[in-house]
Amino acid sequence: MDAHSDSARGDLSRKRGKVRSQEKLGGNALAASQTKSLARTRRLMQTGFFSLFRVAALINGLALLIVVAFLLLNGWRAINWTFLSQAPLDSMTRGGIFPCIVGTFFLSFGAMLVAFPWGVASAIYLHEYAQPGPTLRVIRLGINNLAGVPSVVFGLFGLAFFVIWCNLKVSVLSGALTLGALILPVIIGTAEEALRAVPATYREASLALGATKWQTIYRVVLPAAFPGMLTGCILGVSRAAGETAAIMFTAAVFFTRQLPSSIFDPVMALPYHIYVLATAGTQIELTRPLQYGTALVLIALVFSMNLIAIFYRARLQRRF
Amino acid sequence: MKTRQTRDKFIRLGFLVMASISILVLFMILVFLFAEGVPILKKVSIWGFVFGQEWYPTSSPPDFGIFPLLVASLAVTFLSALMAIPLGVMTAIYLAEIASARFREMVKPLVELLAALPSVVIGFFGMVVVAPFLQDTLDLATGLNLFNASLMLAFMSVPTICSISEDAIYSVPRELKEASLALGATHWETIRRVMIPASLSGISTAVILGMSRAIGETMVVLMVAGGAAMIPTSIFKPVRPMPASIAAEMAEAPFRGDHYHALFAIGVVLFLFTLCFNLVADHIAQKHKQVGAATL
Numbered sequence: 001m002d003a004h005s006d007s008a009r010g011d012l013s014r015k016r017g018k019v020r021s022q023e024k025l026g027g028n029a030l031a032a033s034q035t036k037s038l039a040r041t042r043r044l045m046q047t048g049f050f051s052l053f054r055v056a057a058l059i060n061g062l063a064l065l066i067v068v069a070f071l072l073l074n075g076w077r078a079i080n081w082t083f084l085s086q087a088p089l090d091s092m093t094r095g096g097i098f099p100c101i102v103g104t105f106f107l108s109f110g111a112m113l114v115a116f117p118w119g120v121a122s123a124i125y126l127h128e129y130a131q132p133g134p135t136l137r138v139i140r141l142g143i144n145n146l147a148g149v150p151s152v153v154f155g156l157f158g159l160a161f162f163v164i165w166c167n168l169k170v171s172v173l174s175g176a177l178t179l180g181a182l183i184l185p186v187i188i189g190t191a192e193e194a195l196r197a198v199p200a201t202y203r204e205a206s207l208a209l210g211a212t213k214w215q216t217i218y219r220v221v222l223p224a225a226f227p228g229m230l231t232g233c234i235l236g237v238s239r240a241a242g243e244t245a246a247i248m249f250t251a252a253v254f255f256t257r258q259l260p261s262s263i264f265d266p267v268m269a270l271p272y273h274i275y276v277l278a279t280a281g282t283q284i285e286l287t288r289p290l291q292y293g294t295a296l297v298l299i300a301l302v303f304s305m306n307l308i309a310i311f312y313r314a315r316l317q318r319r320f
Numbered sequence: 321m322k323t324r325q326t327r328d329k330f331i332r333l334g335f336l337v338m339a340s341i342s343i344l345v346l347f348m349i350l351v352f353l354f355a356e357g358v359p360i361l362k363k364v365s366i367w368g369f370v371f372g373q374e375w376y377p378t379s380s381p382p383d384f385g386i387f388p389l390l391v392a393s394l395a396v397t398f399l400s401a402l403m404a405i406p407l408g409v410m411t412a413i414y415l416a417e418i419a420s421a422r423f424r425e426m427v428k429p430l431v432e433l434l435a436a437l438p439s440v441v442i443g444f445f446g447m448v449v450v451a452p453f454l455q456d457t458l459d460l461a462t463g464l465n466l467f468n469a470s471l472m473l474a475f476m477s478v479p480t481i482c483s484i485s486e487d488a489i490y491s492v493p494r495e496l497k498e499a500s501l502a503l504g505a506t507h508w509e510t511i512r513r514v515m516i517p518a519s520l521s522g523i524s525t526a527v528i529l530g531m532s533r534a535i536g537e538t539m540v541v542l543m544v545a546g547g548a549a550m551i552p553t554s555i556f557k558p559v560r561p562m563p564a565s566i567a568a569e570m571a572e573a574p575f576r577g578d579h580y581h582a583l584f585a586i587g588v589v590l591f592l593f594t595l596c597f598n599l600v601a602d603h604i605a606q607k608h609k610q611v612g613a614a615t616l
Binding site: 042043045046049050052053054056057059060061063064067070071118121122124125126128129130135138139141142143144145146147148149150151152153154155156157159160161165181184185188212213214235238239241242243244245248249271272274275278279288291295298299302303306307310314 | 324325327328331332334335336338339340341342343345346348349352353355356406407410411413414415418419425427429430431432433434436437438439440441442443444445447448449475478479482506507508509529532533535536537538539542543563566567570571583584587590591594595597598599601602
């Protein structure tokens with residue numbers, strides 16, 4: 001056999017030679033030790049990679065911890081009753097953030113009022129009525145893409161459509177409508193999940209009693225799914241509360257003298273206030289404590305809503 | 321009996337209409353962006369707009385070339401993806417495969433909280449903490465630069481990547497895993513050779529959606545990227561990605577002036593980018609849908 005002309009065969013013959021020589025040396029023990037060392041490498045590989053994954057997960061936790069800890073340490077001193085209950089003073093270098101809290105409240109709950117009924121209705125269609133087919137496919141594609149539209153593009157749309165075309169001006173209403181469109185996919189997603197959690201037997205029992213589809217949905221499915229939909233509601237509000245780019249051109253202003261008296265007034269909002277103080281003020285260093293304080297209030301608001309939603313959902317999952 | 325059924329048909333139709341409004345909104349976004357963005361093409365050709373090297377919208381005569389902004393957007397997205405993809409996917413593998421059930425229950429909400437951090441807060445953190453740190457330790461002219469922005473964007477896209485990939489890995493049928501283990505493969509070999517290939521479509525979807533989130537993210541790049549509309553020569557140079565340009569300049573742009581139309585046109589470009597990302601993600605998710613054990 002010519003090993004030089006055919007290297008693959010040559011390899012094979014060499015291996016065979018090796019095996020034969022091992023057998024001569026009483027190779028059982030040798031083979032066993034080789035298997036053992038192979039097993040050890042395999043185990044080592046596993047340990048190595050698993051530690052890597054652990055580190056990755058740890059980095060995530062640490063990142064969250066560092067951001068929150070930093071804001072807490074720097075922000076808690078700024079927070080007191082005056083800060084929470086007063087308007088900004090001296091061209092926003094002193095005073096509180098009360099108008100921003102009110103503005104954020106109006107905007108996010110306004111967005112919820114717009115998006116919740118509409119999102120739940122969409123979810124009912126998608127989960128209860130729609131048959132698999134092109135219609136369903138197109139609607140899902142639309143919702144998925146809506147979820148992917150950048151918030152600044154929502155802002156541009158809000159500016160062009162609500163503010164200018166509908167002539168709503170820069171106002172709570174424009175902002176709430178824009179944010180409503182932005183959080184719609186969140187609401188639809190969670191509402192659908194809630195509907196999916198309702199056992200099919202509920203529907204079958206109702207239909208078997210002679211109820212129509214709508215009666216079944218209205219009397220049986222919706223009451224059972226409603227608590228789950230509420231978590232989506234909370235998540236939507238929290239998402240809207242933290243959103244900045246979408247309200248920059250549609251609802252938020254640097255400073256207002258008074259609280260909004262109607263939904264056609266512009267407002268101040270927490271996220272926009274942070275941005276303004278941190279980048280556009282004349283005394284950025286001086287207002288640092290206010291910036292930390294505002295950021296802390298915002299994440300406290302957003303996190304508490306999210307935690308409520310998370311715990312509430314965990315409790316609901318044990319229900320059916 | 322008949323009226324009940326007709327009523328049901330109407331109700332069904334009503335819900336169909338409500339569900340279709342999402343598409344209508346998407347369509348209207350497109351229409352209004354184009355309506356306000358297209359007039360800029362009277363001043364500058366499409367080629368000149370997309371590949372023009374100069375972005376001086378307020379000088380006279382103004383220059384409307386968004387190439388530096390486009391490059392900046394792609395650069396921050398790519399760099400943040402380099403950090404976020406390994407981190408997100410590895411965390412997902414850890415959560416789905418390695419962590420104990422109790423630990424998983426604890427960490428998953430943590431990832432959700434990370435996703436809920438408002439972008440303006442992350443931008444603020446990048447400005448007041450990371451930027452001075454980078455400036456001092458690396459001795460840079462400014463800490464507000466491409467690298468810092470990418471780092472902050474990575475933290476924003478990790479939760480997206482992590483939670484979607486985790487779902488994908490977690491939903492791989494159990495028998496695949498058990499078969500591999502029964503053949504004598506270690507847990508790691510099973511993950512590498514069986515679990516990851518089986519959930520690759522889900523992971524790709526996650527990665528694309530994460531990148532789509534990064535390219536459209538506004539507040540972070542507005543506050544942290546530095547704001548210089550130049551093609552970056554290193555990762556520590558300040559840049560001005562597209563969303564930052566829109567957000568920073570819209571307030572000053574004269575209503576329905578050229579600058580205003582140019583910013584809307586940037587919005588169109590941004591929208592088309594994310595639309596492509598999402599369509600690709602959707603295509604992958606549909607084409608390689610995990611149905612039972614038969615898709616490996």
